[in-house]
Amino acid sequence: MKKQNHSIETLKQAIENLNDLLIISHVLPDGDNVGSVIAMALWLESAGKRVTAVINGEMPPYYRFLEGADRLVPPDAVEHRPYEGVLCLDMSDKERGGRVWERVGGEPTLINIDHHVSNEGFGDYNFVWSDASSTAEIVTFLLTEWGVPLTRAIAEALYTGIVTDSGSFTYPSTSPRTMRMAALLLEEKPRLEAIRENVLENVTFKRKKLLAAVLERAELSCGGRLCHAAIDHDAIAALGATGPDFENIIDHLIGITGVEYAVFFREMEKDRVKVGFRGRGGNDVTVAASRFGGGGHKAAAGCSFTGSLEDAVKEILAVVRAGLEAN
Ligand SMILES: [Mn+2]
Missing domain, CATH: 3.90.1640.10 (inorganic pyrophosphatase (n-terminal core))
Incomplete structure (x- = not known):
């Protein structure tokens, strides 16, 4: 309480x-x-x-x-x-x-x-x-x-x-x-x-390259209302990207025309995935985030997933899509 x-x-x-x-x-x-x-x-x-x-x-x-x-x-x-x-x-x-x-x-x-x-x-x-x-x-x-x-x-x-x-x-x-x-x-x-x-107005070249890699992996679904991207640990290591490089990177997914829900998956290490959620248009992203032990605000939330990157994408998007299709 x-x-x-x-x-x-x-x-x-x-x-x-x-x-x-x-x-x-x-x-x-x-x-x-x-x-x-x-x-x-x-x-x-x-x-x-x-x-x-x-x-x-x-x-x-x-x-x-x-x-x-x-x-x-x-x-x-x-x-x-x-x-x-x-x-x-x-x-x-x-x-x-x-x-x-x-x-x-x-x-x-x-x-x-x-x-x-x-x-x-x-x-x-x-x-x-x-x-x-x-x-x-x-x-x-x-x-x-x-x-x-x-x-x-x-x-x-x-x-x-x-x-x-x-x-x-x-x-x-x-x-x-x-x-x-x-x-x-x-x-x-x-x-x-x-x-x-x-x-x-201060973006490193490395961060721009990370953004390019994230956008390269971005996919739309639910008739363009949902955008997600997942990046694995090897790709992150190859870019040399670290924690601060990821700050607000998800905004580039939610900022796409027609998108009202964005999920970003970042593989931290084997079987540990950090997941970010962003919503707009009345979507409450804490609903899905809290199902996986996370939390945050209505428009921005996060959780940590134990399991493979593939499973994180599959399981979490299933919950998000069920929510989106219900309204
Ligand atoms: Mn704060």
Whole structure:
């Protein structure tokens, strides 16, 4: 059962009581989690806390320009010791933190700040707004409510998080509050051109080649309403593509004229397939994703499949097609 949110004041008190914090987010880092982690780390460090901020995977090159990005350490570099608190940002559940938990000793207070619909409140303190565009939007709200002065570096990190997670303010989760939070951040004059050049218009040759390989494998079905593509581990290895190269690649499948449902299959290793779902036109992709143990938002979800790439495609598309044909 979903737990109720703690009040803004209770949450602030909980964080202020902690002097030694680990800040973590989900594996396969994206703009929202990198931005939110950086913003919280910059604030808590300036407040005199001992802070270990984690980048849970390879730092995507697009976010390296952010001030504070170089303070983030990979899970392997996290000291294995007790922590007073773990601040979990943009994580639908505890497991999304992956291997970093192996480094966490003691009985830390867990603080959970997130915007995923499937987040049931795994923290000792929870603040989950499933209607927010991004965790960065929530962090902006909390920091300003708490009277934390926003610096340019904090604003840039959070603005990047909102821009990336809201599809540059176009996803349905974009609300008047999203714009109000963005307006507060703009007061600090984040370098918009740097955000555009680094985040929105900065694609490596390798990633373009990966996109070509994915589109080469794309197939339409259900009268053109469904588009899927599957790429095996050997092809990925031949391209040298890694985690960050795959970010948003599925948008190129859902963005095809007439397509209202997209599924992308990426073979991670033998018998493990990562599956991404995107929907539009009212399709709720969490229905299929949750059937396979995953979750996410109505328009964007994911799951991990144990079994061959072939079986993943067969079994998951069967569920998706049955859903699509029913409406
Ligand atoms: Mn997010």
